[in-house]
Amino acid sequence: MASRARRPERREEPLSRERIVEAAIELLDTAGEGGLTFRALADRLATGPGAIYWHIAGKDELLTAATDAVVARALAPDPAGTPPQEAIRALALGVFDAMDAHPWIGTQLARAPAQSPLLRVFEGIGCQVQALGVPHAAQFTAASALLNYILGVGGQNAANARGHRPDTSRAEFLDTVSASWANLDPDEFAFTRSVAGQLRDHDDRAEFVAGIDLILTGITAHTG
Amino acid sequence: MASRARRPERREEPLSRERIVEAAIELLDTAGEGGLTFRALADRLATGPGAIYWHIAGKDELLTAATDAVVARALAPDPAGTPPQEAIRALALGVFDAMDAHPWIGTQLARAPAQSPLLRVFEGIGCQVQALGVPHAAQFTAASALLNYILGVGGQNAANARGHRPDTSRAEFLDTVSASWANLDPDEFAFTRSVAGQLRDHDDRAEFVAGIDLILTGITAHTG
DNA sequence: AATGCACTGGAACGGCGTTCCAGCGCCTCC
DNA sequence: GGAGGCGCTGGAACGCCGTTCCAGTGCATT
Structure with missing residues (x-):
């Protein structure tokens, strides 16, 4: 010894x-x-x-363990006096920031079946949904909606990170995509063309939290 | 000739x-x-x-082309008199059913950067969001939220399809997962345990459209 | 008949996840 | 203190993948 x-x-x-x-x-x-x-x-x-x-055991387990480690770190704080809406926003932003810093966890979470890292997020959201006063029968739906939205954003974020080379800036990337949207067929893609400008100027993080707020509004509207 | x-x-x-x-x-x-x-x-x-x-050209192009073909078939109808909310539900359910019948397009859509199949869905949603009377500045956010939710569900659906063997029925699969949720640590996963029953009994399709409705409520609440 | 060319399909390359196994150093037991 | 077992190592090898290469094939033109 x-x-x-x-x-x-x-x-x-x-x-x-x-x-x-x-x-x-x-x-x-x-x-x-x-x-x-x-x-x-x-x-x-x-x-x-x-x-x-x-x-x-193999690559799957390695990826799950890596994702779990990163997600666990991102899901730390809960100042205990925070109102549920704020807590959900904070929790979602924690996951978002983690997915932004490590785009691969977006892919991994979106691909994973109900595994440990995903369950952590689901549990965190669900607790706050409960605290929000959502009736028990609607809690599963509400938490799932939030989780699925987050997973969708994560997947897209990872896809974008995969798409462009690290040496091109985010602004260049958005310019390119926005320009390609603006050049789409006006008959077939009228709407997409009309929001090409908003795509170029938008802030991913703010856009993400706006989506969360949209869902939160829907959840609380049902409640009362 | x-x-x-x-x-x-x-x-x-x-x-x-x-x-x-x-x-x-x-x-x-x-x-x-x-x-x-x-x-x-x-x-x-x-x-x-x-x-x-x-x-x-390669496997990526092949997967994109296959996804595009399936998505295009699923996005057919628009009876022209349908109210926007109904049209969005129908459109989303079209995509859902396609992802349910071909789980691999869930993976593919969630992984894809802004490619042709994804843009089709985005455009379809966006048109109806416009018809809903959402102010121009909020249209991008609203359409993105709906799209990201759909992508999240698709990814999870594909993950589940990957997870269980085709010979085990869906009910068995849900039973297994529900039981494993019920056996989680009560301290760490109180919420998840409490909705394990809802997981076992839920209907994927109804749950999906409930999430869509949640987001639609949020969108229209902001509008007026 | 000869030439060109769109198209074919089998062989081969490099890289992947994974498995196999001979060997290393430490710990335990006689 | 020598022998043996065992936890752990790391390099070689296997089978499969996406992809590339290229000699060949049959049709259309000259």
Whole structure:
């Protein structure tokens, strides 16, 4: 035990599930969704691909664990006196900011069946929906609507992040898309053309919370 | 030209973009999201993988084309006298039913950047949002909220379809998930536990349209 | 008959997730 | 203190994928 404490590692630091997940997150953040590879991960950890499988069952579990770690960090605070509407907004924005900083969790959450990271978010929303005074029979619907909206935004956000190269700025990207919308066939895409300007000027975060507010209005209108 | 009409094909039917897309849709429907492979596709078309690339640039384009074909079919009708709320519900349900019949388009739509199939849906929603009398400045937000909600549901639906084997019935699947929710830690997942029953008994389609109505209520409340 | 060309399909390439297994160092037991 | 077991490692190998390459095929034109 003493010798173990003094020189416990075969390498500087032994492999472990946490170290692997952490490395996977860094890889996903820096190299993008396609950058997570067992070989790249093994290189970064100075080992071989086979060693990773001793700690993690496969790629799905690795992605779920990475998503769970990031989501758990994002779902921290609940100042306990916050009104439910505000708490929902804060919670949703927490998830949004996490998905903005790590677009790959948008893909992962949208793809995942009812797994741990998703359940955390659902639970957080549901508690506040309850606090909002929504009748029990409508709580599932209300929480699901909010969750699905968030997942939809996350998926789109990830798709956009995948679409444009990191060296092109967000403004350039929006300009490009907005211009392509403005050039659509006026007969077939009249509406889309008419909001091309709003697309160029909009603020993702504000737009996101506006959608949340829309749903909250719908929920509370039903309540009373 | 006459000879071309009489015996136009080297095989019974020549390869073409449409035939390839159609075969891809069948493959995705029968073998699932992972079943679409250039080799499997080539087998089904009695050719080699290389030949397909003469007609289609790559897998992304193939998936987009397949999604576009299915979505276009689902977005057909607009009886022209329908009130906007009803029209939005009908449109959303059209997309929902398509995603239910072909879960892979849920994944594809949720993953896609602003591509042709997605734009079709956005345009359809936006037109009805306009007809609803939503002020111009709020139209983008309203249409986006509806679209993102639909995309979220589609992604979850696809995830569930991926999750359970086709031989287990939907009721069994819901029972399993509901039971696992009921067994969660009471401290950490109080809300989720409390709605486990609603999960077991709910009707996906009705739940989906309830969410749409929630958002519609929010949209029209703002309007007047 | 010869040439050109749209189109075909099988072989091959590089990379992926995953599996296999010989080997390493530590801990335990005789 | 030597032997053996075991947790863990990491490199080689397998099968499948998307994609590319290219020699070949048959039709239309010359």
